[in-house]
Amino acid sequence: MSDKNLVARQAARQIESGMLVGLGTGSTADLFIEALARRHREEGLQITTVSSSPVSAVKAEQLGLPQIAVEQVVRLDVYVDGADEVAPDLTLLKGRGQDLVREKLLARAAERFWVLIDASKEVGRIGARFPIPVEVWPFAWRAVRGLIGELGGTAELRLNQAGVAVTSAGGMVLDCRFSDEPTPEVLDALLSEMPGVMEHGIFHQLATTVLVAADGQVCERHAT
Numbered sequence: 468m469s470d471k472n473l474v475a476r477q478a479a480r481q482i483e484s485g486m487l488v489g490l491g492t493g494s495t496a497d498l499f500i501e502a503l504a505r506r507h508r509e510e511g512l513q514i515t516t517v518s519s520s521p522v523s524a525v526k527a528e529q530l531g532l533p534q535i536a537v538e539q540v541v542r543l544d545v546y547v548d549g550a551d552e553v554a555p556d557l558t559l560l561k562g563r564g565q566d567l568v569r570e571k572l573l574a575r576a577a578e579r580f581w582v583l584i585d586a587s588k589e590v591g592r593i594g595a596r597f598p599i600p601v602e603v604w605p606f607a608w609r610a611v612r613g614l615i616g617e618l619g620g621t622a623e624l625r626l627n628q629a630g631v632a633v634t635s636a637g638g639m640v641l642d643c644r645f646s647d648e649p650t651p652e653v654l655d656a657l658l659s660e661m662p663g664v665m666e667h668g669i670f671h672q673l674a675t676t677v678l679v680a681a682d683g684q685v686c687e688r689h690a691t
């Protein structure tokens with residue numbers, strides 16, 4: 468069994484009947500949705516789910532998981548998702564999947580936020596491997612790129628085979644790099660208050676537990 472599958476199953480085992488569970492997006496989140504659906508089907512686990520993206524919503528529906536719309540959510544018991552990078556203080560980098568707005572909304576509304584990774588996602592600092600995704604209103608992308616430049620960063624408009632990549636919330640994505648990198652805390656604050664920004668991929672002080680799989684074992688790291 469792959470490390471991703473192992474960590475997904477371990478997280479699914481920790482879900483209890485009666486919970487409202489937020490479903491993340493990505494290949495690890497997909498494996499968690501499958502493991503959760505198996506428990507619902509075979510063990511009669513009674514749960515309600517809410518999805519962070521149309522892709523996860525379709526998957527949950529196909530597997531028969533009860534769902535509510537994100538519009539109905541005020542608080543949820545647990546949000547479970549993957550990440551692209553995890554720093555030692557449990558700051559995350561997310562957003563390769565382009566569903567940042569709902570992902571952060573659910574992560575913030577959750578009592579607990581469990582992050583599922585394999586050890587390859589652990590980094591010394593956020594942005595070590597991937598650029599920081601910044602989701603922008605389409606009309607604002609050049610202006611935001613200019614503001615990123617004023618902070619000493621560079622920003623590249625994300626493209627895909629169809630041309631410009633458009634997120635599930637209708638935004639465009641600037642993949643940003645900072646040579647003289649501000650701390651994640653400072654960058655989080657600067658990007659969060661920047662006009663034209665819908666959301667960004669730094670998840671600071673949101674994860675409560677990171678489940679890390681390596682060599683067939685899962686260990687848990689908890690926020691202090």
Ligand SMILES: O=C(CO)[C@H](O)[C@H](O)COP(=O)(O)O
Binds near residue numbers: 492494550560564566
């Ligand atoms: O942030 C995300 C989507 O926006 C994903 O959780 C992240 O990209 C990890 O994906 P995967 O589990 O496929 O490695």
